[in-house]
Amino acid sequence: MIGAGVPTSGMEALVALPIVLPMLGAALAVVAGAWRRLQRLITLVTLTGVLGVSIALLVEADSAGYLVQSAGGWGAPLGIALVVDRLAGIMLVVSSIVLLAVAIYAIGQAGEERRRVAFHPMYLVLAAGVSASFITGDLFNLFVAFEMMLAASYVLITLGGRPDQVRSGMSYVVISLVASTLFISVLALLYAATGTVNMAELSQRLGDLSPELRTGFSLVLLVVFGIKAGLFPLFFWLPDSYPTAPGPVTAIFAGLLTKVGVYAIIRTQTLLFEPGETMGTVLLWVAGATMVVGVIGAIAQDDMKRVLAFHIISQIGYMILGLGLFTVAGIAGSVFYVIHHIVVKTALFLVTGLVDRRAGSSRLSEVGGLVHSAPVIAGLFLVPALSLAGLPPFSGFLAKFALVDAGVEAGSWWIVATSLAVGLFTVFSMTKIWAGVFWGEADEAPERDPQMTGRLGSPLPMVAGTVVLVVVSVGFSIAAGALYELSERAAQDLLDPAGYVSAVLGERP
Amino acid sequence: MSIVLAAVTGLLFATGAWLLMQRRLTRIIIGIGLLGHGANLLLITAGGSGGRPPIIGTGDVATMADPLPQALALTAIVITFGVTAFLLALGYRSWQITGDDMVEDDIEDRFVTRRRAVDGPEAELVDGEPDTTEFEVGEGS
Numbered sequence: 001m002i003g004a005g006v007p008t009s010g011m012e013a014l015v016a017l018p019i020v021l022p023m024l025g026a027a028l029a030v031v032a033g034a035w036r037r038l039q040r041l042i043t044l045v046t047l048t049g050v051l052g053v054s055i056a057l058l059v060e061a062d063s064a065g066y067l068v069q070s071a072g073g074w075g076a077p078l079g080i081a082l083v084v085d086r087l088a089g090i091m092l093v094v095s096s097i098v099l100l101a102v103a104i105y106a107i108g109q110a111g112e113e114r115r116r117v118a119f120h121p122m123y124l125v126l127a128a129g130v131s132a133s134f135i136t137g138d139l140f141n142l143f144v145a146f147e148m149m150l151a152a153s154y155v156l157i158t159l160g161g162r163p164d165q166v167r168s169g170m171s172y173v174v175i176s177l178v179a180s181t182l183f184i185s186v187l188a189l190l191y192a193a194t195g196t197v198n199m200a201e202l203s204q205r206l207g208d209l210s211p212e213l214r215t216g217f218s219l220v221l222l223v224v225f226g227i228k229a230g231l232f233p234l235f236f237w238l239p240d241s242y243p244t245a246p247g248p249v250t251a252i253f254a255g256l257l258t259k260v261g262v263y264a265i266i267r268t269q270t271l272l273f274e275p276g277e278t279m280g281t282v283l284l285w286v287a288g289a290t291m292v293v294g295v296i297g298a299i300a301q302d303d304m305k306r307v308l309a310f311h312i313i314s315q316i317g318y319m320i321l322g323l324g325l326f327t328v329a330g331i332a333g334s335v336f337y338v339i340h341h342i343v344v345k346t347a348l349f350l351v352t353g354l355v356d357r358r359a360g361s362s363r364l365s366e367v368g369g370l371v372h373s374a375p376v377i378a379g380l381f382l383v384p385a386l387s388l389a390g391l392p393p394f395s396g397f398l399a400k401f402a403l404v405d406a407g408v409e410a411g412s413w414w415i416v417a418t419s420l421a422v423g424l425f426t427v428f429s430m431t432k433i434w435a436g437v438f439w440g441e442a443d444e445a446p447e448r449d450p451q452m453t454g455r456l457g458s459p460l461p462m463v464a465g466t467v468v469l470v471v472v473s474v475g476f477s478i479a480a481g482a483l484y485e486l487s488e489r490a491a492q493d494l495l496d497p498a499g500y501v502s503a504v505l506g507e508r509p
Numbered sequence: 510m511s512i513v514l515a516a517v518t519g520l521l522f523a524t525g526a527w528l529l530m531q532r533r534l535t536r537i538i539i540g541i542g543l544l545g546h547g548a549n550l551l552l553i554t555a556g557g558s559g560g561r562p563p564i565i566g567t568g569d570v571a572t573m574a575d576p577l578p579q580a581l582a583l584t585a586i587v588i589t590f591g592v593t594a595f596l597l598a599l600g601y602r603s604w605q606i607t608g609d610d611m612v613e614d615d616i617e618d619r620f621v622t623r624r625r626a627v628d629g630p631e632a633e634l635v636d637g638e639p640d641t642t643e644f645e646v647g648e649g650s
Binding site: 140151166169191192 | 529534537541544545547548549551552554555556557577578581584585588591592595596599600602603606607612
């Protein structure tokens, strides 16, 4: 009963590939461990393949609505359903662009990637876990996908075994494990209450439960994914652990992993639970607190990586804001914000890696005057930084505009005011980085010797990886109209779970 | 039977949560292990009462045990096992580096605290255990 209920086009066969390809690639990369060139080739070929498949899936999902594949030929709800809808398709495409660009960047960085055999296989496992989280239509399978992604991230964050990495890696692993334990517990309780872990079936059966029980489930799931996404007050682990990993790893964590949590929140809150006034208010408060705390936390920091890490938190608030409105415009704004943020944030962390290498430090007090000594890096920083701050005509402005517009439309004035004030502080932080790193002089000597390679100031693949993302982010603002319409269609799907349910279970509503 | 299981689950969660609050890594790791066991037990309990082996064609379906929670618990156990092994390796590495199994303070937090200590009189920082002395404010290490 593969894809029963929807016209099959043969594209369903591709649905599992974004998970299968990276896993195969990871296995091959382990075998090819002794030959670094071969390992790199495997990573690049695999991720390019995933990008191609993802684009095909998005195009198909946009025209057909839903692509459903049952793993092992066991139909839903017994088997595990893999579902690509518009939202999953968008997330797949953006994540595979980012994964590919960061892989190129990592190849150029003569650090962890060259010395450690584990980098490429683990990176591919991470890619598979991220794809699986987007595609899965089964809540327990989502747990497995999370664990796949997290297990790979544990290895990547401690790759090198430096004292600071072990310290922060430890808290990262423990926090993630606590979240996972909570996830298993809520799965057990959900199964006890409804007798299923299939998301489509859950969506049907949760309606029979009492409203109190439903609110309880929805809040526990919000906590589970909130830890992963870095929501207030569960964000505390994030600025500690992310900056210690090797540059490209931090970039991919900052760009992708928290957004997988946001995706899970959007998916579960719209599909499993009826959007309600109470939940919307809770989400809006959480969003407001997350924005404010993140942006204020960033002001106290002196390290470029940590400033940006705190900004991840404040940006997560914007994404939850749109969801909390529970309108088509709000969720469309959220989706648009997520895709803009993944690309821009990853680009900023890649630039931080370039600064770190070029100047020997990423501390604002130890770096200065890079606008003269490394104009290429300065240019690469400026575009995503202005975009993050929400200045026109960059994608960040359009994303924020969409959210503010949706907020005004829904009449939630206070959250609109908060988001605009937070936007000002974001500009302040970006200005602080610009003044500290690119203008002026360094106050103290950097901790390591600056490295200078070639005319660009950095190895070509590193610059190329960053350029790809900067160009993509500019492309987002050029193609904003089409992209926003796509997000809007995705939002309409999300607010009408009946389509998802009938596509997976093969019943006409 | 499920009362006993529920009580054991609660006990495992409570003990695990308490161990998690400690400052020694070994205790935290054991705490994580206990929490994992508690969650797995909860999964098994969610399957309802036991029954005959769930093999199709061997009898009445109504008397069979629900196989799905067992499959889920098995998956969760494997994952917990792998991650605990990684955590132990990480703890060993931490012991190699510091010669101690205490959780250390965040260096950046210490920077911020020191800056605050320079700005004005600093209150005594509360710590879980008295022998955790590395968070000395104003010492300028």
